[in-house]
Amino acid sequence: MAKLFAALVAVITIVSTGIFVARTWWLPPDISVVGPSIDSQLVETMVAAGVLFVVSQLTLAVFVWRVSDEKKERPIRRFPGGATPLVVLATALVGVEVLTLSLVGSKIWYNTFLAPVPANALKVDVQAGQFAFYFRYPGPDGTFGTPHPDKIDEGGGNFFGLDPANDIDARDDIVTAELAVPVNRPVLLTMHAKDVIHSFYVPELRLQQDFVPGLVIPLHFTATQVAKTEIVCTQLCGLGHYNMKTYLEVMSQADFDKWLKDQAAAQ
Amino acid sequence: MTPKVGSPPSAARTGVWVGMGAIAMAFAAYTSAMMVRREGAPDWHHFQLPSILYVNTVILLASSVALEAGRRRIGDDYEVGRAARAYLSLALGLGVAFLVGQILAWRDLAGQGLFLATNPASSFFYVFTAAHGLHLIGGLVALAYMLRRVRVAVGPGTYGALGAVALYWHFMDVLWLYLLGVLAVWL
Amino acid sequence: MTTVSTPPTVAHHHGPPTTFISKYVFSTDHKVIGKQYLGLALVAVTTGMVLSWYMRFHLAFPDAKAPGLGTITPEQYLQLMTMHGTIMVFFVLTTAPFAGFGNFFLPLHTGAEDMPFPHFNMMSFWVTLTAFLVLVAAFVVPEGPPLAGWTAYAPLSAVGSGSGPGEGTGQTLWAISIFIFCIGQLLGALNFICTVLDMRTKGLSLARLPYVTWAWFITSVIGLIAFSVLSSACVLLILDRVAGTSFFIPAGLVVNDRVLTHAGGSPLLWQHLFWFFGHPEVYIAILPGFGIISTILPAFARKPLLGPRVMIGCMAAIGFLSYTVWGHHMFLSGMNPTSAMGFSVPTLIITIPATIATLLWLGTLYGSKYRFTTAGLFCLGFISVFITGGLSGFFLAQPSIDTYLHATYFVVAHFHFVMAVAAIFGIFAGTYFWFPKMFGRMMNETLGKWHFALTFIGVYAVFMPMHYLGLAGNVRRYSSFPAEYMGQALPLHKWITIAALFTGAVQLIFLYNLIRSRFAGEQAPDNPWEATSLEWSTQSPPPWDNFGGRHLVVSHGPDEYGVQSPRGDYIMQTDPP
């Protein structure tokens, strides 16, 4: 049984590591500016954790294998050096890793969530609700109309609760069900939720952020490739959570301008 | 808090200390909730605390004093005289009076149209006072129970238990003073 | 705190309870209460596992009819998920390793005849049971149990039935149940702490307590703080739901075209309160496991644990740090991104004591004369799964990577390995180790070893692939994956489902072994494992007053193994100096 267990641990370790290395299931190609740094951070962590994983699991297997002869008379051997070297090792090893990881990591984190937004960023207002995202472009006047919760009427297509009757800014607002952005142009989303907590997740952008009712949360990104990917909700928001999704279309500036004009015409 | 007969008297005391720790954490949670909730909340409406609260405070402190006086009377010879019992009963009575006072304070607020859900300030007021009141009722029950047990002479166990109850009772004072401070400053 | 001499035998001054009720139902005997807790945990874990089967079944075969439920609807899936999580975390991972084994063995380990407040102890169980019944009552109310997940994020959990099926009565029952549960655990923790501090027998200094006793002590302290906070949070949530207050509900919410009257509340407040409890709760589930392994490993390795003080230090450090890391659940929640960095560092630091503990176990195993009993094997299994689960923490602890992996199956894999599987392995180890003492009969080793081997393979087959799903960006808590999304993940989901059903079925071996051994197992000697701690120096099972009224005197540490003595290669704590 002992040897079997040792073998099991070894096999499981090698197989599961193998699948990681083979990248049978791996991240989708990234299309954002922050993406590469996040990926490299992930890979570095993967290597570090992977080594620790293999080494410690195999150590376990080897130790078990070596003591598996229950019957044989054998003097009990203490671990050379006792606990102190292990403590030092763990503290040093993990400590160093912790330090480097969090140093590099915090830089990436800063670029993703804290770095100042370029002035030329395209502003898009996003509202999440059970169970769909809606996006709002300010239109020619460049200003968003004020949303009025009491005017929200999804059946009538007034998802933001705009009041075009009395609010001129609102009249030219362009409301869409998909998010289209020009490639290589910074985008600033102002995120708010109308009912419960939702989340904005685009794996290809390596980007995720919750919508919190009562808060307006800014989120900015820059897409680097023309692509069409999914935007999904990752915060449990009710029975339709699994189907709360829409599309992000990264277009050339020209296509984007055309798209926006078409949308405006349809309003 | 009735320690198992035969367990060291200190157990009851330790128990109360531990319990106090738990209660303190619960109220710490309420307080931090209040701080967060209050952060720039437009709907937060300050209101005057009912003045009867200060009377109640005095009553509660008085009951602690009475309780201590009672314990002193029992003293180390473990003799429970009339005076001791009188003081303990007084402590109990004052405790009840405090609760009645708190209820009057609630009626005062209700009279001003301030109910649990009227606005966050009133919500927290009711939550704080109700939570404290419930813990105090626990103390009252324990006190009443001790009063029954200290009819005549008491053993070290019972005396220790009485000490533990007293400790809890004083903690209720401290807790109340703390809450009063929080309410007076931040409400 | 100095040692206190045992109370006189008048402890049970009325003599043993005679009636069936006082003996088995409303018993104040910590041993009976311990068994009651374990029984509750067994019922709960079975329920929770069946629920997870339905979830897995639906994920692999979305259109197939599940027995008893028909085609599972999205809300049913979320309700199954919510109840699975709540039942497992609260009524299994908290009750079994902590309240269950703790109640039975803590007083035995301290040489006491019972806990200082037996009535509180009895209440603790019955209150917990009530909490369980209130929770499962949600299955029978109209619209069924809540669907907001075991974390019950506000405002979804606070705005009432409009936000979804089960968010009416079901969610209210959930909140009430958890509040009651907190009370039960607080009463228990109170007893544990007082027992350790005041009920230790002669010569039993704190340093001489077994590691598991230390673990229970530290866990009690953690629980005392965590459950107090959670109870407050539940009160506020209940008020938001039934009394129209606005602690967690902001202004101007529009649920189903209806504008809510609530105003000004903070959804993040709930998350802060919940995770301030929630993260320590993870350690409430796993620290007893640490203790059980540290206690059992030397018994089978026949050598003392490597670095005894260090191990206790690690557990204490983890307990303390667990209160500094709750924010790592909220990196992307909308709280100030700067604070994420602040929460990330302690989260990474907490891996240091965990790593040390693991190395100490490995070091103890090194060069030992290990006895590969079922309990011993589960200890080794624990080490393996704990390593696996711990390492995935490295990823999630970093905000920059969490931006990608958050809310994917990677997280599911992580917490199942480290919290569920590891903790369960600890419980199994404890069960196989202590069953003889609890019931006076041995468990069947052959069945046990089969159970271990298959379970070990099973858990890896179930949870390892979830890492791959996570890397591929597969979002958790989805009842199904619309064709365009995550198509390539479906084969993996099928595999996981089959593995899960298999692993679940394997547990029937354990169940059978448990029942069979209880009634037909061979008689157990007082000390079948040649272990040292106090529970092994009384009969199996122990008499109603634990030690037959003997005043134990302790003159040895908890793991004096591999030393020559009249007994053989070990010295029991009660042996003369």
Next chain:
Amino acid sequence: MTRTIAALGVALIGTTAWAPSAPRATLAGSVTGTITFTGTPPKMKPIDMAKEPSCAKQHATPIETETVVTGPNNALQYVVVYVSAGDQGSETPTTPVHLEQKGCQYIPHVVVMHAGQSLEIANNDQTSHNIHPLPTKNPEWNKSQPPGSPPIVTKYDNPDFIPVKCNVHPWMHGYHIVLATSHFGLSGNDGTYTITGLPPGKYTLTAWHEKFGTMTQDVTVGAQPTKADFQFKATPY
């Protein structure tokens, strides 16, 4: 006496509708009319179903919201006209009313039924819908209906004007109109409606529109079909 006539009338709905001049029609009168509007109605918005490809591909051109549906010469569709006073009582029809979910739309947008009459809701889409009525005088409910599952059969016991939505597809919106009478009509795209089987007598008719509210007028139903038109005032926002 009038009861039997009414009953007969109900039995003869078809006939009276097709051939108002048929001799038997004299037994029970009927009311017909046209619903129109003045002013500019709000522009209906195209619905973007990108979120639900299985539905999007069912519509060559994107469908529009149905809050205000107009027809030729200012005809107003989806107006419910019903007898709000003077009705001599009516019994609940035993035949069920049908509602279909197809292409992520409620068909029809407005479904009218008698209190207590059974309502069958079918899902003919490849995706899950959830039906979530928001009644004021009946219990609220909210059920998912996975593709291929049997129709949901339900009923409302109290008269009510119930907005219904599908949370999974927020644009899906319809009305369940529950009436205390079986004498009602629903205006088509040409704005016309017909109420049949009305015994001769004085009645008050109410016309209801989800956006423009209600109008009433009194009519006297005789042997000949009675005419009752309604004209709503439309506003662009």
